[in-house]
Amino acid sequence: MNKRKRFQAMLPVLLILLLAAAGCSSSGSGSPPPAAGTAPAAAESPATDEPETSHPAEETGGEPVTIKILYPWGEGAFEERYRGIESLLPNVKLELVDSRAELEPLQELNAQQIVPDIIFANWGLAPLYELDMIEPLDALIAKHRFDLRTLDDSLVASIRAMDKEGQGRMMGIPIQYSPYGIWYNKEVFDKFGVEYPGERMTWDEVIEMAKQMTAERDGIPYRGLEMGPGMASGEVTVPLQQLAVNLTDPDTGEVRIDKEPAVAKYLDLMKRIYSIPGIVSPDPEARTDYEFPKKNVAMIVTWIEYLRWGVGDPEVAANMEAAPLPVWPDAPDAAPPAGSNLLVINKYSPHKDEAFRVLMAYLSPEHQTELAKIGDAPPLFNNPDVVSRFGESVEIFNGKNVSAFYKRKPALPPAKISPWDKYVDIGGSMLKFSQSNMDIAEFLRVLKEESEMKIREARSKSG
Structure with missing residues (x-):
């Protein structure tokens, strides 16, 4: 590998x-x-x-x-x-x-x-x-x-x-x-005349920036924000992770996503992101890998090593820079646990x-x-x-503001992390959420039923 x-x-x-x-x-x-x-x-x-x-x-x-x-x-x-x-x-x-x-x-x-x-x-x-x-x-x-x-x-x-x-x-x-943070492409910001990300951005401010840079220029479609391939996997759950909650009861396996206010809060944020026209590429091929290295994405929420493993070429990364992770207004300094x-x-x-x-x-x-x-x-x-x-x-990190990734203090996790949360595939379900007309309550109901079935199957296999 x-x-x-x-x-x-x-x-x-x-x-x-x-x-x-x-x-x-x-x-x-x-x-x-x-x-x-x-x-x-x-x-x-x-x-x-x-x-x-x-x-x-x-x-x-x-x-x-x-x-x-x-x-x-x-x-x-x-x-x-x-x-x-x-x-x-x-x-x-x-x-x-x-x-x-x-x-x-x-x-x-x-x-x-x-x-x-x-x-x-x-x-x-x-x-x-x-x-x-x-x-x-x-x-x-x-x-x-x-x-x-x-x-x-x-x-x-x-x-x-x-x-x-x-x-x-x-x-x-x-x-x-x-740690998580933002890598951003200064060329895209300059093309749209948008100020570079600051040290203390909220998710609401990121949404507004993403709106300004999700548009076509010179025949090229640009997107203002990427959070995992296709905005539907991996890093898309980072804002939820910042809220540091279990999705299931760690002892009973009860699926609690419809009872946990943090989940609804997160889904409301994502619904606003997905409502930006063009933020999710209609091309299935474009959703199989990160688009940021193609230099048509303004910002990517990801982990610190991504510039090396995801971009790789120092020439491609020459105008890319780091900014701290966006935060929730009521948790102004919290990173994921x-x-x-x-x-x-x-x-x-x-x-x-x-x-x-x-x-x-x-x-x-x-x-x-x-x-x-x-x-x-x-x-x-x-x-x-x-x-x-x-x-x-490592050449690709030379001169980069890597300390930006360490600006946020990790939140404390739940006292006991639930082993059943892996069966609640929020990240893998977000593409369906982004492409459907389901409201949050309906989405949670469907995801809860799917998750409960997975947990029952896992329990039956383990005896």
Whole structure:
């Protein structure tokens, strides 16, 4: 899989994590959960005015040890993203287990008695839950005095909400936080004489800008806004994600979209966007991929790495720039809850302490800075020194205002993310919504019925 397709494949996983944490990422977990963003007492750091810095190198003495990391994208990408950890942990050697964290590959490894110590769970936690392969990290966090305050509250809360037993445990550590924002094309803005996006735009203001630039010029049809291919997938749900609600009851699976005011609020916004003549291309082919790289779209709501994986050519991107994510008026600084794929310690690892030191090293500012330079969005996004280095070694990001993507603070997720939300396909239903005359109540009724049927089928298959 090439890098662009790899990242496009990862995006739905991140979206599902933020909306529901099911499907590609399993969620949930058993005693009363802590308040969102808080840690169980055993994992709390000592109370100080400033977060302590965790130093993985302080405990690296002892016998040499090999830590096996399951990673699916080959030796080259593994070397680029993990090998530098060895310089921080002199007694540790890292070994690639080139496989995927899906059910069948994991079962094959288990049958061969190959035990990865750390698992890159980019297909979510569901297969790891099924095989009972997750070591919750709270005891190791306390033992090694790792300061969770180096991570944003929203990111920690999102990970705790993935504990399917409802205990709010840390099921892994994040590999990255890919924030949403706007990439815009200055050429299109100049052609229509519209001011460039500002630092504090509401969705209402974006709609007005999109109206002005959805028109034909010199025989070319332009569109003012794109939110996923065809305005009907992926990023189209970003405004809903900002509202940080479950679509289903996490315990019962009841579909609640017709009872959740945030959903109606979101659909009203989208109805106004879809009412802009020409905003949705009538050409089915044009709806299969992003149009922004063709330079006939003014703005795209997307994730920070899109310029690299979606546009790719620095010459094409020469007049493209970044702006912060638009906001709701009553939540003037909120981004979607911070989500991430996880690095998980295998419950059956014989080297759990050493594996946790590797995770600490992965999250160290030193290693995160190196990853940021090559365009991997760092989970330490509350560390301005790390964030400021994003894309430093990638030509297409040179001179771009990438810090705009970090202007919004992620909202806290629900205390328990519903594993049933993946069966409520709002993103996949938006094309039908955009092309129909259904009012919001009717659309919700139809989507609710479809979602309930999917949930019943899923339950019958799982027994």
